[in-house]
Amino acid sequence: MLKSIMVFRGLTLVALMGVSAIAQAVVLRDDRQVEVTIAKPPQRIVSLLPSLxxxxxxxxxxxxxxxxxxxxxxxASIDKLPRMGGGLDPNIESVVAAKPDLVLMATSARGAERFAALGLTVLALEPRSHADVQRVMRIVAQALDVPWVESDRVWRHIDAAVNAAAQSIPAHAKGQRVYFEVSAVPYGASESSFIGETLQRLGARNILPASLGPFPKINPEWVVRAQPDLIMVGDSNVADMNTRPGWQNLQALRLKRVCVFKSAESDVLVRPGPRMAEAARLMAQCLTDMGVNKSRSQP
Structure with a gap:
């Protein structure tokens, strides 16, 4: 009888362990609208998008x-990690050799189907707005078995810091019309981009309407016609601005109402992720400085 009870208890324990193992699995819908099953909390992660x-x-x-x-x-703690290509050219062999139990990548990246065919678990996510950043943070937290309260805590810190940046801008610096250049050609950040959302929260006015899409390729003459009060641009793009058709007629350039961001600052500004609060502070400082510049340049 005792032996039977011990066997029963043993079987019950095994059954409970099985239920526990099953309970650890989580099914998530990524931005491809694909249902991804995370069998257990991943211990080896490859990330192929900086914001992720x-x-x-x-x-x-x-x-x-x-x-x-x-x-x-x-x-800085990731500096020594192996580099595995980029979104457009991921190094398939390096990723597979790392034996990840989760690959994080953008929906616009290449290789997701190939990774899946090789037996890797892929979660494709690409935040494009403030709401997306919060949503993606929650999904990643679920995938990594991080309590949702922790992801919400991180988001609340970001959101509060953006509000604080907005409150730091003096009234006379509000309402400035801004052209934010994302990259050469040029491409700009419109009202519908996460950068545009931040500018709006800071009380700035974006010269690029949402109807153009988040990051439209801009005809240089558009900017000339719009005559922004100030320009925000990375240091790698600013050198050729005066050579663009008609840009010698831009008052913002003539009055030096241009905020030039260093490479590291540009990285912060163009990534929809945890450092959006720092990005807001950089833009707020620009608006404040140029607001003073604008008031002094007026007759």
Missing amino acids: TETVCALGQCQKLVGVDRYSNWP
């Missing part, structure tokens, strides 16, 4: 990264 790399680290899971894309450069 930063999200993993903001959630306190940086130590689980075993590889990142060539553009991921924050925080």
Whole structure:
């Protein structure tokens, strides 16, 4: 009888362990609208998008990264991690060799189907707005078995810091019309981009309407006709601005109402992720400085 009870208890324990193992599995819908099953909390993660790399680290899971894309450069603790290409040219062999139990990548990146065919679990996410950043943070937290309260805590910190940046801008610096250049050609950030959302929260007016799409390719003459009060641009793009058709007639250039961001600052500004609060502070400082400049340049 005793032996039968012990056998029963043993079988019950095994059954409970099985139920526990099953309960750990989580099914998530990624931005491809694909249902992805995470069988157990991943211990080896490859991230192929900088904003996702930063999200993993903001959630306190940086130590689980075993590889990142060539553009991921924050925080400093990831500096020595293997680089595995970029979104358009991921190094399939390097990713597979790292034996990840989760690959994070953008929906616009290449290789997702190939990774899946090779038996890797792929979660494709691409935040494009403030709401997306909060949503993606929650999904990544679920995938990594991080309590949702932690992802919400991180988001609340970001959101509160953006509000604080907005409150730091003096009234006379509000309402400035801004052209934000994302990259050469040129491409700009419109009202519908996450950058445009931040500018709006800071009380600025974007010369590029949402109807153009988040990051439209701009005809240089558009900017000339719009005559922005100030320009925000990375240091790699500013050199050729005066050579663009008609740009010698831009008052913002003539009055030096241009905020030029260093490379590291540009990285912060163009990534929809945990450092959006820092991006807001950079833009707020620009608006404040140029607001003073504008008031002094008026007759």
